Amino acid sequence: MAGAGGGGCPAGGNDFQWCFSQVKGAIDEDVAEADIISTVEFNYSGDLLATGDKGGRVVIFQREQENKSRPHSRGEYNVYSTFQSHEPEFDYLKSLEIEEKINKIRWLPQQNAAHFLLSTNDKTIKLWKISERDKRAEGYNLKDEDGRLRDPFRITALRVPILKPMDLMVEASPRRIFANAHTYHINSISVNSDHETYLSADDLRINLWHLEITDRSFNIVDIKPANMEELTEVITAAEFHPHQCNVFVYSSSKGTIRLCDMRSSALCDRHSKFFEEPEDPSSRSFFSEIISSISDVKFSHSGRYMMTRDYLSVKVWDLNMESRPVETHQVHEYLRSKLCSLYENDCIFDKFECCWNGSDSAIMTGSYNNFFRMFDRDTRRDVTLEASRESSKPRASLKPRKVCTGGKRKKDEISVDSLDFNKKILHTAWHPADNVIAVAATNNLYIFQDKIN
Amino acid sequence: QDTQEKEGILPERAEEAKLKAKYPSLGHKPGGSDFLMKRLQKGVWGIISYPLSLEPKGVLGMKSVEQKYFDSGDYNMAKAKMKNKQLPSAGPDKNLVTGDHIPTPQDLPQRKSSLVTSKLAG
Numbered sequence: 283m284a285g286a287g288g289g290g291c292p293a294g295g296n297d298f299q300w301c302f303s304q305v306k307g308a309i310d311e312d313v314a315e316a317d318i319i320s321t322v323e324f325n326y327s328g329d330l331l332a333t334g335d336k337g338g339r340v341v342i343f344q345r346e347q348e349n350k351s352r353p354h355s356r357g358e359y360n361v362y363s364t365f366q367s368h369e370p371e372f373d374y375l376k377s378l379e380i381e382e383k384i385n386k387i388r389w390l391p392q393q394n395a396a397h398f399l400l401s402t403n404d405k406t407i408k409l410w411k412i413s414e415r416d417k418r419a420e421g422y423n424l425k426d427e428d429g430r431l432r433d434p435f436r437i438t439a440l441r442v443p444i445l446k447p448m449d450l451m452v453e454a455s456p457r458r459i460f461a462n463a464h465t466y467h468i469n470s471i472s473v474n475s476d477h478e479t480y481l482s483a484d485d486l487r488i489n490l491w492h493l494e495i496t497d498r499s500f501n502i503v504d505i506k507p508a509n510m511e512e513l514t515e516v517i518t519a520a521e522f523h524p525h526q527c528n529v530f531v532y533s534s535s536k537g538t539i540r541l542c543d544m545r546s547s548a549l550c551d552r553h554s555k556f557f558e559e560p561e562d563p564s565s566r567s568f569f570s571e572i573i574s575s576i577s578d579v580k581f582s583h584s585g586r587y588m589m590t591r592d593y594l595s596v597k598v599w600d601l602n603m604e605s606r607p608v609e610t611h612q613v614h615e616y617l618r619s620k621l622c623s624l625y626e627n628d629c630i631f632d633k634f635e636c637c638w639n640g641s642d643s644a645i646m647t648g649s650y651n652n653f654f655r656m657f658d659r660d661t662r663r664d665v666t667l668e669a670s671r672e673s674s675k676p677r678a679s680l681k682p683r684k685v686c687t688g689g690k691r692k693k694d695e696i697s698v699d700s701l702d703f704n705k706k707i708l709h710t711a712w713h714p715a716d717n718v719i720a721v722a723a724t725n726n727l728y729i730f731q732d733k734i735n
Numbered sequence: 736q737d738t739q740e741k742e743g744i745l746p747e748r749a750e751e752a753k754l755k756a757k758y759p760s761l762g763h764k765p766g767g768s769d770f771l772m773k774r775l776q777k778g779v780w781g782i783i784s785y786p787l788s789l790e791p792k793g794v795l796g797m798k799s800v801e802q803k804y805f806d807s808g809d810y811n812m813a814k815a816k817m818k819n820k821q822l823p824s825a826g827p828d829k830n831l832v833t834g835d836h837i838p839t840p841q842d843l844p845q846r847k848s849s850l851v852t853s854k855l856a857g
Contacts, residue, residue, distance in 0.1 A: 308854040317854055333855060341855040364856040372807050379810065466775050485775050513771045535771070568751040619746035622753040727855055 297661070298644075298717060299733040300680045302673060304358060306343070307726035309671065319722035321709055325389040325397065328713040331359050331720055332399060333727055334384025338368035340401055340454075342412065357718065359729055363412050365454040368403040380405050386471050388480070390493075398457070400480060404467040407482055409458035409493065418448040463489050463499045470520045476527040483520035483532060490544075502550050503532060503542065518633075519579045526585065529554075533590055537574030541601065557599055559606045569621045569630070577633035582642040583714075589645055591636040594618060596647050596657065611657045611664065614649045616687045616698050629703050640715045648707025651696065652723045653683055669707065669721045669728040680730065 307317070316337025323332050331343040344362035371380040382403055390398040396413040421443040425431050466484035473480045481502070482489050488503035503520075507513055515536040523529035528544045540553035561570070573593035581588045582598075587608070590597050594615060597607035613634075617624060624630040629650075636647040648654045649666070657664045666683045673680055686695035709722040717732030 306855045308857070316851075319855075335853060335855075337851075337853070339853045341853050361856045364853055372810055374807055377807075377810070516771055516774065565747070567747040568754060569747055619750065621747060621750040622757075625754060626757075725854070 297658070298656070300667060300719075300730045301677045301733050302675065302680065302728070303677070303718070303731045304729040305671070305674055305726055306341075306359075306729075313725045317725040319709060319725060319727060320383050320385065321387050322711045322720050322722050322727065323387045323389060323399075324711050324713055324720070325399075326391050326714060328715055328718070330362065330389070330397060331711070331729075332387045332389070333720075333722065334367065334387050334401055335725075336381075336383040338366055338370070338382030338384060338403065340365055340367045340384065340387065340399075340410070342397075357716075357731065363452040363454050365410070367401045367408060367410065368406065371405075373405075385468055388471050388473050390473055391477055393477070400471050400473065402468050402471050402482065405461070405464055407460040407468070407471060407491075408456050409460070410454050411457045412452060412454045415451045415453060416447060416449075417445045419443040420446050458493065458496050460491055460496050460499070463491075469518060472520060472522040472530065474522045474527050475525055479527075481520060481522060481530060483517050485516040488517065488520055488530075488532060488550075500548070502544065502548070504549065504551060518576050521579055521581055521588075524581050524583060524585045531579055531581070531588060533576035533579040535575040536571060537576055537592060539576065539579060539588070539590060539599070555601070555604050557604045557607075559597070569625065572625070572630055573621070578635040580636060580638060582638050583640060584642055587642065589636055589638065591634050591647055593630060593632075593634075596636050596645060598645070598659070609659065611645070611655075613647055613655050614653075614685070616685055620698065624703075627703065629706075632706055632708060634706075634708050635710065637710055637712045639712045639717070644712075646710050646712060646719065648710055648721070650703050650706050651701040652705040652707055653685075654707045654710055654721055667730075669723040669726070669730075674728075677733075679733065 307319075314337075316335060316339075318336045319333050320336055321332075321334040324330070325332070329345045331345075333341050333343075335341075341364045342362045343359035346358045346360060348357075367384055368382040370382045372378075373380055380403065384401050384403060386400075386402050388400045390400070390409075392398075396411050399410050399412070401408055401410060420427065421441050423432075423437060423440055423443075424434065460482070464482065464484045464487070466486050468482055468484050470483040471480060478494075479490055479492050482491065482499075483503075486504065486506040487501055489499040490502045491499045503517070505515070505517065515534045515538075518533045518535055520530060520532040523531075529541060530544070531539050531541045533539045537558065539557040541555035541557070542550035543554045544550060546552075546554060561574075576590045576592050578591040579588060586601060588599050588601060590599065590607075591613075594617060595613055596611045598609035598611075599607045621630060634648050636645060638645055643660050644656060644658050646654060646656045652669045653666050654669065655664060655666050666685070667680045668683050681694075684692075684695045685701070686692065686697050691697050705724065707721055707723055711720045713719065719730050721728045721730065
């Protein structure tokens with residue numbers, strides 16, 4: 283067991299010293315619903331950072347190359363491309379609207395000059411190609427420079443068009459649209475290590491797709507009971523193993539994780555491994571199942587471990603041990619005595635994500651009041667940091683925050699009752715190699731870097 | 736670890752008692768099929784707080800009950816009246832909402848789409 287209590291750490295904290303780097307987004311108090319960031323994801327190299335929002339838009343940032351003349355801009359992320367990925371739709375059959383909110387973005391590994399990503403809303407997954415154009419052809423035979431067609435009978439000589447440089451233009455185009463395969467709302471997509479297939483998961487089913495084929499997909503998990511009255515749990519997240527292309531896991535609303543092997547059968551309703559932490563039946567309450575619901579599951583980069591996030595904690599599991607997690611880190615245990623109000627204001631249903639650092643030595647997840655938590659697995663230390671405009675001076679170190687649970691509140695501590703539950707950090711991402719993190723605070727994207735970086 | 740567990744029980748149970756005191760009709764435990772089926776409809780857990788109160792409009796500040804529309808015309812008209820959004824109901828009432836005039840393509844408001852670039856890119 284590691285990380286008791288609600289935060290704080292010895293002076294010096296982890297080996298990291300996090301500093302503010304950048305913040306993106308508007309400062310105004312009035313946040314439009316469409317601007318709320320719903321997903322954040324670095325690509326495989328970390329040079330690109332994608333965000334999706336409730337308005338169905340994707341914004342991609344690119345890391346600047348090192349520049350000796352402007353040393354402080356080294357590693358800054360600037361806008362590379364932005365496009366409307368999904369639009370609101372209407373399901374005529376069910377008379378329901380389909381939100382354009384981007385639930386997840388997953389990058390494909392880069393195979394040529396272009397970049398590819400998958401973005402999904404509740405019902406439709408799209409493969410986007412983002413490509414650069416920095417040359418333009420001039421001297422066409424059949425059309426003028428302004429595009430007007432020339433009269434072919436007037437052409438007396440032929441010329442070879444020349445390629446001329448032009449201002450960099452980044453274009454995003456939808457290459458594949460994977461639709462109509464999900465009755466329920468898609469919560470996860472995951473690209474397979476074979477780079478050819480990917481899975482998409484909704485509340486009751488998981489489908490396997492081939493990136494080239496849009497008109498069919500294989501159903502590999504179906505937990506819909508014949509009689510819906512018997513429904514006891516739903517799928518909350520799913521992910522492919524980072525190296526074994528036949529293995530994937532999915533988590534449930536009851537706090538369990540199932541690992542499936544696609545070699546064993548076409549329909550993976552029967553799991554190969556079942557991960558569940560035994561619960562003390564005497565401690566069961568009305569809230570037990572709700573707070574045990576897993577909101578995110580992520581394999582470690584090594585593929586040896588996986589991490590799950592439930593309402594109050596983050597757990598690290600060894601894939602070789604199904605009986606219990608190897609580590610449990612408390613994110614905001616002080617909320618246990620606030621569950622009644624959190625149920626009333628719906629916060630108990632918030633879905634927090636979690637992420638690993640590149641070396642799997644640290645994990646990060648969000649909390650309320652724009653706080654986010656980091657746990658160092660080696661040193662067993664944890665820290666609570668805040669994403670706020672107040673601590674947004676360039677390269678300013680972030681000061682560890684502490685939530686006070688008991689009576690006496692020390693200076694600089696914040697009491698549980700003063701926490702702003704509207705300021706929730708649900709989405710965070712860690713650069714695959716460097717100590718750079720992206721934290722989504724409602725409509726703002728914060729980027730922090732380690733000083734030693 | 737044992738004592739830690741025991742300390743954990745008390746706050747959770749106390750919270751449960753608080754909740755049951757406020758909403759005595761809160762019978763079923765979460766995890767039951769009613770609970771989950773409502774979740775499947777909207778895709779968020781939030782929907783299942785509905786049993787807490789009999790108010791149809793929204794419980795405790797939550798944007799709750801899924802919007803059901805009679806058809807796409809109904810949907811578009813409801814979008815047009817954003818401020819006075821009413822839940823359309825089956826039966827004679829429906830005619831009042833959708834039957835006062837026959838919508839023509841010009842009348843129907845455009846389905847909302849984000850024409851504005853994200854402020855993150857600004």
